[in-house]
Amino acid sequence: MHPAPSVIIFTTLSGLGFGLLAWLALGYPDVSGVVAFVFYAIAFALAVGGLLASTFHLGNRKNAIKAFSQWRTSWLSREGVGAVTSLIVMGVYAAGHIFLGEKWGALGVLGAVLSLGTVFTTSMIYAQLKTVPRWNTPWTSVLFMLHAIAGGALLAGQVTVAAILLAVLGLVQIVAWQQGDGAFAASGASLETATGLGRIGKVRQLEAPHSGENYLLKEMAFEVGRKHARKLRAIGFVLAIGLPVALLLLAPVNHFVALLAVVSHIAGVFATRWLFFAEAKHVVSLYYGR
């Protein structure tokens, strides 16, 4: 799949944002006043910024408002509804927290659930797609949720918890990669089934239906070199998991180290999220012999 910057930014930032909101809703870190404001500002900026970024890949943004209508069937619609609801609930909660110094516990729990639920709906946009076997697995949701929770913990300054969650995320990421590498083959889709010509023999593309590119090829037949992908996985893993965990466990706790861990994590997540798209093969690419 085409690793469009808008979608990478969206999933990465909004995941972190909602993750942080969830932590804040549950009272972590225990801050108030201006400091609380800064935390909420960061969380909202990430969540809203991510959501805004996602609209950049829309072809016809004026109809975006209609995306809230189909929550009964569409995960993308649910995500929109979830995001807005979470932001409203968390907005009320944050206002109470910052300005009134009140932590409405029930509302906080609701906000946390909604925030993480939003991340879940995001994950389901991808996990539901049979056409992309690498995504079409519960691991996708687990991965997205863990990213949000662990990343949120890191941003929320929950040093030990963050270190543990990141380590778990690391394990899950490895499992997901492993499982994902065999997913396409396991899906059973091949050029033979795609064309129905497998009953005759082995099928290969002779001539594409068009000489140049088209929307399908640009959007769904992105290819990344295996070697390149391995390298990026390693870099992404070290930045997103390895370095932050090491810093959290081994380095003295201070703002600079925390910032370093956060920046490293975000950079790493961008890399792995890029791979999440780039390595995902859509079955339509079979028709193009790819």
Next chain:
Amino acid sequence: MSQGTKIAARPSPKVSDEIRKTTCYMCACRCGINVHLQDGKVKYIEGNRDHPVNKGVLCAKGSAGIMQHYSPARLKAPMKRVGPRGSGEFEEISWDEAYDIAVGWMGPLRDKTPEKLAFFTGRDQSQSFTSLWAQAYGTPNYAAHGGFCSVNMAAAGIYTMGGAFWEFGQPDWDRAKLFMIFGVAEDHDSNPIKAGIGRLKANGGKVIGVNPIRSGYNAVADEWIGITPGTDGLFIMAIMHELLRAGKVDLEYLCRYTNAGFLVSADEGADDFGLFLRDAEGKAQVVDRANGGLAAYDAKGVTANLAASYSQDGKTYRTAFQLLAETYLDARYSPDAVAETCGLTAAKIRAVAAELARVAFEEEITIDQPWTDWKGEKHDKMIGRPVAFHAMRGISAHSNGFQTCRALHLLQILLGSVEVPGGFRFKPPYPKPPEAHPKPHACDKPGQPLPGPHLGYPMGPEDLLIDDDGNPKRIDKAFSWENPFSVHGLMHMVISNAHAGDPYKIDTLFLYMANMAWNSSMNTSEVMRMLTDQNDNGDYVIPHIIYSDAYSSEMVAYADLILPDTTYLERHDCISLLDRPICEADAAADAIRWPVVEPDRNVKGFQSALCDLGARLGLPGWVNEDGSQKYADYADYITTHERRPGVGPLAGWRNEDGSGEGRGAPNPDQLDKYIENGGFWMGHVPEEALYYKPWNAAYQDWAVGIGLFDAPQPYVFNLYLEPARKMQRAAEGIGDSQPPENMRERIKAAFTPLPEWYQPFEDAAVDHDEYPLHALTQRPMHMYHSWGSQNAWLRQITNVNRLYIPGKVWDEKGFEEGDWAYVTSVHGKIKVPVARMDALNGDTVWTWNAIGKKRGAWALSEDAPEATQGFLLNHLIHELLPDKGDGLRWANSDPVTGQAAWFDLRVNIEKAPAGGPSEPAHPAAKSQVGQGPAHVAYGEDF
């Protein structure tokens, strides 16, 4: 969202304001089209269901007509060249100035040296009109593009049986049970073949495809024969060998309808050796089976004895059929002898022969339709042999193509499957034997019209167009000893010969719709050089070039004067029975084009421009007695011209009241009648005349009635071709007109009266170790010549052509996807992208034709993939054979017809550094029309 915003359950949008029915010109197929217009713009084009050619369907090209009509490459006004040739620098001028320039060049030539005007039209569909103009001018140098297309097929078909495939005839699609198709360029007769194959398959019929490449029609063939190029003749002769050996030939058919029983002088030393025994009236003689005596072949009640021999004056005469049997029963044509050369197994050849025989003789069909033959004999039924063939350029475009095509026609005749139910059927005005065609003509007297048409069918050396010294009279050397039966002329030789001054220099080259500076020439790079070459005085070697085209093609930059043509939707045309008809086997038909939209540029249909030019030159027949212009425009010519009294360009609605079919006085409202009828006219062949046309009295009478000819002209098929033998005899030193010494051996070998196979010339001339592979081109079904690549829709489907390489060679050479290769022939070297193909003859590479474009042409950007990755194989081909060291220019053509031997090419391939551009990378000429718009969203307006 409510359902209300969604499209209604039963939407009935209005499609258009008006439908105008005309004829497509996106290829040579000439389908009927319904052009939907809205607000004066073309909204949608679909096939005309009533039309005889396409019956409603339409191909990709036809449907892309909108983009052709609105192409940014359309020329806008007459132009004169202001920069050097090839630069593309022009200045727009008025039509008056354009005519003045043209008349200034052509006028003075006419009185003294009319041959110094060479007028050649390419994809012209008005040849009966353009040739009439050239006749009136008096130049011998006129032809269209048949010489580099499929003249071998046309000539072989006419000489053998009075018609060939496509425009002359078609398979009996509804009754055929086995259809065998040889080497077809995938455009000619495109929709009827596709529709026919579809119908045949739906009826349970089977298809055998003979082609080195398994694409298109061969992809849907039930059986694919991946033959080696240039060996089709051998394959066919081996099939005949098998059929004869097993006695699976239709003897009754051969007796009745062919010259199988004609007596041929059989003693090698005899003065008439190889000629027919004729009576005092010149009638060929047969031995009558009834009494064993001699009789004229066409005498009533006579049946020829094919097994007879006859002695007279100490000379032995044997039947043509015996000579035929001896020829093909010979071991050299046995499957075992030919298999390896053909790239097939002997068992496969034997099996194909067996299947052909099985279907022909065991699945015989009969129709209870009485008919009467030319000798007055009544038959109560029509017997069909449901094996049908089709072939075109693949077997034509070889230097042995004429004889290969002859052999294919012989095979059909041996099976008794021509003009019978389930077999091959002629389309009116065919059948038309060679004798019924005109003879070729050159000029007798400068300043005077030619005494007859330029092109025709020579029946012996006496009909050649050579001077007293044996030199060619025509610039293309058509009808000379180099290629005596060049019945379509040799457009591909004109520039080369004119540049070399061989046989003479010319002054003005006048071309229409012929992209000679690109894909319509063998050896494109060399032709571009010739067109720009200057002599010591700094003058161009070809002094003046006038070109008419509707689009900014590659050729435009090489002309001095441009006459801009219209698009096909803006013009009048007639697809005439005098020309290349659109008839069906069941009906005579002709059609028109008319301006369904008016031009928005200062352009004019080329034929109308010729009417103006003819008048300004004062050509006889093009001016009235008072010297005024005779035909106001082409439409005026179409309705008022009479070729013979009562017979004009269009057959329908003749006479003032529109009552005439085929014959009748001109009708000023004729075009309106055509328009009312959907742009065409059709006259059905009567039921009893539907088959056996050459010998069917009812057909002959019907054909005379509608003016196809003026008296019945029944004839028999020429298994044995006596005119060929006459050429051979001249080469043996017999007669007044004899070929030059150096051509005699070649003529003896090529003009065998029964087809023989010989190795294609380039094949024989080059080292097979050095050039181990055959190289071919095919035209994609969705493209036509160079027209596809300027088309915004079609060019998306194919804008890069790759060289397909058979799997074995691919692996041996270590190619990988995305690779490039150098391809070398004895004539040149090109660099091209490659791809693998396994369903391909193992010794053959191929590519799509005419995708490659020259930078700067067709209003495309200079970095268009057509220019940077597309390529032409033409750069590897040459109009001449490799130099033999004898100082002579030997054409790379069939020695019988002069057909360009495109498909004789042999090459070598080797891996090249990755990436483009394709080579040769010719520099761009300046575009005369700028570049097309960046984005197109056609349909916004509606």
Next chain:
Amino acid sequence: MTALPEKTEKKLGLVIDLDTCVGCHACVVNCKEWNTSNYGTPLSDMDAYGAAPEGTFLNRVHSYEVTPQSGCAQTVHFPKSCLHCDDAPCVTVCPTGASYKRSEDGIVLVNETDCMGCGLCAWACPYGARELDQLAGIMKKCTLCVDRIYNENIPEEDREPACVRTCPAGARHFGDFADPDSKVSRLVAERDGMDLMPEMGTAPVNKYLPPRKKDVLVGETKQLDAKSEEPKGFLAWLDKALEAI
């Protein structure tokens, strides 16, 4: 709503005959031509005369080479457009309600006034049947010529999809798969019509007729019995055969 109807009254769709398709692209271009000036926004062409032309098409023809275990390779031309699946994943993923499957005839459509161009439906489709128009930013797909098949402004015989009407080889058939006696249903039954990528669980309505078995018509064992080996023998045979006429 983008919920799928539980059942559709009719199941309109296409049968595509891979044994007859010669790969001419007629359906591709006629589809483009009809649909660029009818249903919804035009099908644009970007860089139409430049280095990288690419436009929106609702129907495309692929070409494949199939190599059997033994025997020579075959070329198969393969037209592909929306299969109007019964279980169309492209519909349910749509967040705006633009995509829907009609309960009356099963046609899958995009209501362009609702489409926000997110492209998720194209991701959900295994067949590449949906293309986002690059100029309009709106998702385009085969409408089964919904504006032709019921169109009272065109002759009844023309009320079929443009691709079917134009196909020269007759390789495309249009009809109702809910009717077991329809031409399309019978073709599928007789010719072993098949689904594409059944493992995707989309339950496509359109069916493909597989190529008939190739290269078995002639074989290598048939041969004709000789009547005459020698020219002399041939004459004797000829004499006798002529007697029989």
